[in-house]
Amino acid sequence: MEETTHIQPQPVDKAKVRKIWITALYLALITALEFLIAFTVPLEMATTRVAIFVAMTIVKAFYIVAEFMHLKYEMKVLIWSILIPMIFVVWMLIAFIYEGSAINAINY
Amino acid sequence: MSATAHTIDSPKRSIWDGGQSPLKASYGKLMMWFFLLSDAFTFSALLITYGLIRSAHQGYEGSAEAFVFSQDYWPIPEKVFEAVPFLHGVSLPLVFVGIMTFILIMSSVTMVLAVEAGHRMDRKDVEKWMLWTIIGGLVFLGCQAWEWSHFIHGVGGGGAGLAWNEYGPPDFAAFFFFITGFHGTHVFSGVVLNFIIYYNTVTGVYDRRGHYEMVEKVGLYWHFVDLVWVFVFTFFYLV
Numbered sequence: 001m002e003e004t005t006h007i008q009p010q011p012v013d014k015a016k017v018r019k020i021w022i023t024a025l026y027l028a029l030i031t032a033l034e035f036l037i038a039f040t041v042p043l044e045m046a047t048t049r050v051a052i053f054v055a056m057t058i059v060k061a062f063y064i065v066a067e068f069m070h071l072k073y074e075m076k077v078l079i080w081s082i083l084i085p086m087i088f089v090v091w092m093l094i095a096f097i098y099e100g101s102a103i104n105a106i107n108y
Numbered sequence: 109m110s111a112t113a114h115t116i117d118s119p120k121r122s123i124w125d126g127g128q129s130p131l132k133a134s135y136g137k138l139m140m141w142f143f144l145l146s147d148a149f150t151f152s153a154l155l156i157t158y159g160l161i162r163s164a165h166q167g168y169e170g171s172a173e174a175f176v177f178s179q180d181y182w183p184i185p186e187k188v189f190e191a192v193p194f195l196h197g198v199s200l201p202l203v204f205v206g207i208m209t210f211i212l213i214m215s216s217v218t219m220v221l222a223v224e225a226g227h228r229m230d231r232k233d234v235e236k237w238m239l240w241t242i243i244g245g246l247v248f249l250g251c252q253a254w255e256w257s258h259f260i261h262g263v264g265g266g267g268a269g270l271a272w273n274e275y276g277p278p279d280f281a282a283f284f285f286f287i288t289g290f291h292g293t294h295v296f297s298g299v300v301l302n303f304i305i306y307y308n309t310v311t312g313v314y315d316r317r318g319h320y321e322m323v324e325k326v327g328l329y330w331h332f333v334d335l336v337w338v339f340v341f342t343f344f345y346l347v
Contacts, residue, residue: 009230016224020118024217031209038202038346043172050347051283052208055272057342068331078131078138081147089152096156100163108166 023067030056140325144332147294151336154290155343158283165277177265183276185345191258205345208251209337212295215244216334219302223327226320231309234323238306241330245299252292259284284344291340294333301326 036054041049066072071079123130131138166181175187176279193204218240225233261267261280265274273281305326314320 007229010228012228013224017221020217020220021225024213027213028210034346035202035206036240038250053342057338060338064216064331064335064338066171068216069328075131078133082141085145093156093159095246098159099161100160105166
């Protein structure tokens with residue numbers, strides 16, 4: 001394409017690329033740590049295990065959404081219009097796990 | 109004096125009155141965000157239903173060493189997902205799914221690098237990183253196909269289907285198929301979208317357009333697929 005040959009690409013932003021790889025490193029480390037916990041913390045400590053896994057998942061989700069999806073650098077209004085509706089998910093999750101435990105208590 | 113009169117006369121305008129973008133994001137990017145929000149609800153519905161059904165079943169009580177497959181309680185994932193291709197009969201709990209997680213995270217990284225290259229109008233770099241992202245997606249799909257095949261054929265107890273499975277209660281396999289299947293479909297659509305972006309980059313569409321915003325929009329979708337996998341990994345394979 002003749003009309004496109006004159007486009008001069010700008011040089012690589014080293015700091016930006018570095019940040020991307022550091023975020024990737026965090027994600028890999030957290031995943032590795034999850035594996036470690038899956039095999040070291042005994043199954044009997046179910047509540048502890050679930051709490052740790054959920055917390056680490058939220059940390060990973062934060063890095064993906066904030067850095068990779070760039071949401072951290074968007075306008076506040078946009079950030080909140082994406083995050084606030086998630087309240088419904090949390091509410092539904094709590095309600096349904098509670099419901100499930102009640103079914104379990106009746107059946108067993 | 110005239111300055112005061114001027115302020116009184118000019119109408120008060122907020123940023124929401126039109127003529128500018130209050131969210132400082134393009135229409136396409138906003139719509140992608142809101143689509144992803146609705147898609148997040150769909151995935152949440154599946155995962156929450158899984159939570160409901162799982163908590164309604166009996167959990168396994170006892171040590172991991174003494175675990176045997178039974179219809180009476182929900183299986184522990186590290187005993188179900190312990191096979192790795194070419195290592196038949198070797199017990200490697202969660203190793204293969206760990207590799208799959210790593211592949212998907214890496215393809216997310218190459219996607220951000222493609223977006224970064226797009227900001228610099230660097231066609232060659234966008235092509236390179238998009239190609240790596242597509243390869244990552246395809247490898248992930250291949251891994252999933254193998255995992256499904258292994259799961260369906262089973263480990264000698266009759267395998268798994270939607271109505272019955274050798275690992276635990278029928279709902280266990282049903283949720284495995286629905287949740288990883290729905291996620292796999294998203295990965296597949298993502299690979300198709302990534303390929304379209306790659307094709308347009310190679311043919312110079314975005315150079316002529318003057319910006320690479322389409323890479324960013326499809327990138328959002330691709331990261332979302334990775335994000336969902338993070339949750340599926342935790343709630344299906346770890347908990």
